Amino acid sequence: MKSYTDYMWFNTKNKVEFINITGEVETCLKKSLIKEGFALVSAMHITAGVFVNDAESGLLEDIKEWAEKVAPFNINYRHHRTGETNGDAHLKNLLIGHEVIVPVTKGEFDFGPWQQIYYAEFDGQRRKRLIVKIIGE
Amino acid sequence: MKSYTDYMWFNTKNKVEFINITGEVETCLKKSLIKEGFALVSAMHITAGVFVNDAESGLLEDIKEWAEKVAPFNINYRHHRTGETNGDAHLKNLLIGHEVIVPVTKGEFDFGPWQQIYYAEFDGQRRKRLIVKIIGE
Amino acid sequence: MKSYTDYMWFNTKNKVEFINITGEVETCLKKSLIKEGFALVSAMHITAGVFVNDAESGLLEDIKEWAEKVAPFNINYRHHRTGETNGDAHLKNLLIGHEVIVPVTKGEFDFGPWQQIYYAEFDGQRRKRLIVKIIGE
Numbered sequence: 001m002k003s004y005t006d007y008m009w010f011n012t013k014n015k016v017e018f019i020n021i022t023g024e025v026e027t028c029l030k031k032s033l034i035k036e037g038f039a040l041v042s043a044m045h046i047t048a049g050v051f052v053n054d055a056e057s058g059l060l061e062d063i064k065e066w067a068e069k070v071a072p073f074n075i076n077y078r079h080h081r082t083g084e085t086n087g088d089a090h091l092k093n094l095l096i097g098h099e100v101i102v103p104v105t106k107g108e109f110d111f112g113p114w115q116q117i118y119y120a121e122f123d124g125q126r127r128k129r130l131i132v133k134i135i136g137e
Numbered sequence: 138m139k140s141y142t143d144y145m146w147f148n149t150k151n152k153v154e155f156i157n158i159t160g161e162v163e164t165c166l167k168k169s170l171i172k173e174g175f176a177l178v179s180a181m182h183i184t185a186g187v188f189v190n191d192a193e194s195g196l197l198e199d200i201k202e203w204a205e206k207v208a209p210f211n212i213n214y215r216h217h218r219t220g221e222t223n224g225d226a227h228l229k230n231l232l233i234g235h236e237v238i239v240p241v242t243k244g245e246f247d248f249g250p251w252q253q254i255y256y257a258e259f260d261g262q263r264r265k266r267l268i269v270k271i272i273g274e
Numbered sequence: 275m276k277s278y279t280d281y282m283w284f285n286t287k288n289k290v291e292f293i294n295i296t297g298e299v300e301t302c303l304k305k306s307l308i309k310e311g312f313a314l315v316s317a318m319h320i321t322a323g324v325f326v327n328d329a330e331s332g333l334l335e336d337i338k339e340w341a342e343k344v345a346p347f348n349i350n351y352r353h354h355r356t357g358e359t360n361g362d363a364h365l366k367n368l369l370i371g372h373e374v375i376v377p378v379t380k381g382e383f384d385f386g387p388w389q390q391i392y393y394a395e396f397d398g399q400r401r402k403r404l405i406v407k408i409i410g411e
Contacts (some may be wrong), residue, residue, distance in 0.1 A: 052235060055221060059214075087336050096231055129386060133312070174275075203365050
């Protein structure tokens with residue numbers, strides 16, 4: 001079994017920002033030389049997520065609006081007693097999920113026609129990290 | 138390390154339909170000859186999900202109703218400017234999740250007493266695909 | 275490829291309870307002798323979840339309150355015709371997710387600074403089980 005580990009850093013301009021990382025994760029896959037296996041793409045912070053969906057700009061805005069509706073900012077979260085104001089970002093992380101597993105077949109992501117990997121920042125404007133770990137052969 | 142890859146196609150009668158695929162995924166596991174490892178079951182389209190829950194018909198209807206409540210159809214989604222009308226199906230995919238990993242122990246799914254694997258179609262009446270990929274030994 | 279399988283049992287005092295299991299899962303990792311790979315942590319019941327988030331007591335209460343808001347108790351769920359009253363716990367399981375994959379690098383969980391693994395009981399006061407399965411080398 002081979003394994004490959006890499007990290008990406010983000011420091012977004014906006015508090016909420018979705019970044020298509022499919023190309024960068026493909027670069028990791030090429031470097032790994034793994035032909036059959038699983039790629040884990042996982043946010044290492046608890047106020048950011050990773051999801052797979054369509055690279056359509058209108059939809060990405062819909063997803064942001066939806067996440068805000070289902071897990072809204074609220075100054076009264078108990079978590080804010082610690083001095084933080086990002087309680088909603090923790091909830092959005094749970095809503096969207098913080099990781100995906102991508103199947104690798106014949107050295108490529110075994111994706112459907114519209115699947116793209118997104119890093120979902122919900123509490124940006126600070127340095128945050130993501131792990132790509134691929135195992136297989 | 139062994140790996141096994143298979144695909145399932147769906148073309149549901151209804152727009153929203155949940156299909157118990159536990160038996161088909163077990164057939165994949167038998168063919169794989171893998172005794173210890175992980176099985177990934179992942180929708181290859183971004184308007185369908187995969188989840189693990191109870192094979193109870195009332196509950197399945199509750200889940201459909203709940204998904205519609207939390208991620209409702211809305212003609213005004215920005216995504217619909219592309220000509221699509223399935224914005225809600227993209228959001229339901231994010232709510233439910235598009236993949237599960239099932240542990241494989243001694244050649245069987247290492248499941249609790251009620252765990253069943255469901256394909257969750259949120260935008261059916263068209264051909265859509267799912268991948269089963271199993272890695273292990 | 276090595277694999278390691280272990281189980282944890284829970285019988286919580288309260289219906290809803292979140293339990294930090296990071297230390298126990300780390301003990302499994304040490305026993306496994308696996309240095310590079312993936313650890314799956316997955317609830318074996320369909321009314322409990324597993325998530326990764328911050329060990330901050332206020333936030334944990336916020337998450338409970340949020341899960342109840344998004345997937346509330348409702349006596350009228352169809353699932354209750356079976357005699358159960360835990361329909362909401364099934365929905366909360368789908369909201370939060372029932373499993374996480376943790377990357378293992380150099381024999382340690384490859385986590386960010388605040389990532390902790392939680393068992394999320396949504397229908398407790400009964401014996402329930404969770405699986406930890408680690409594969410790698």
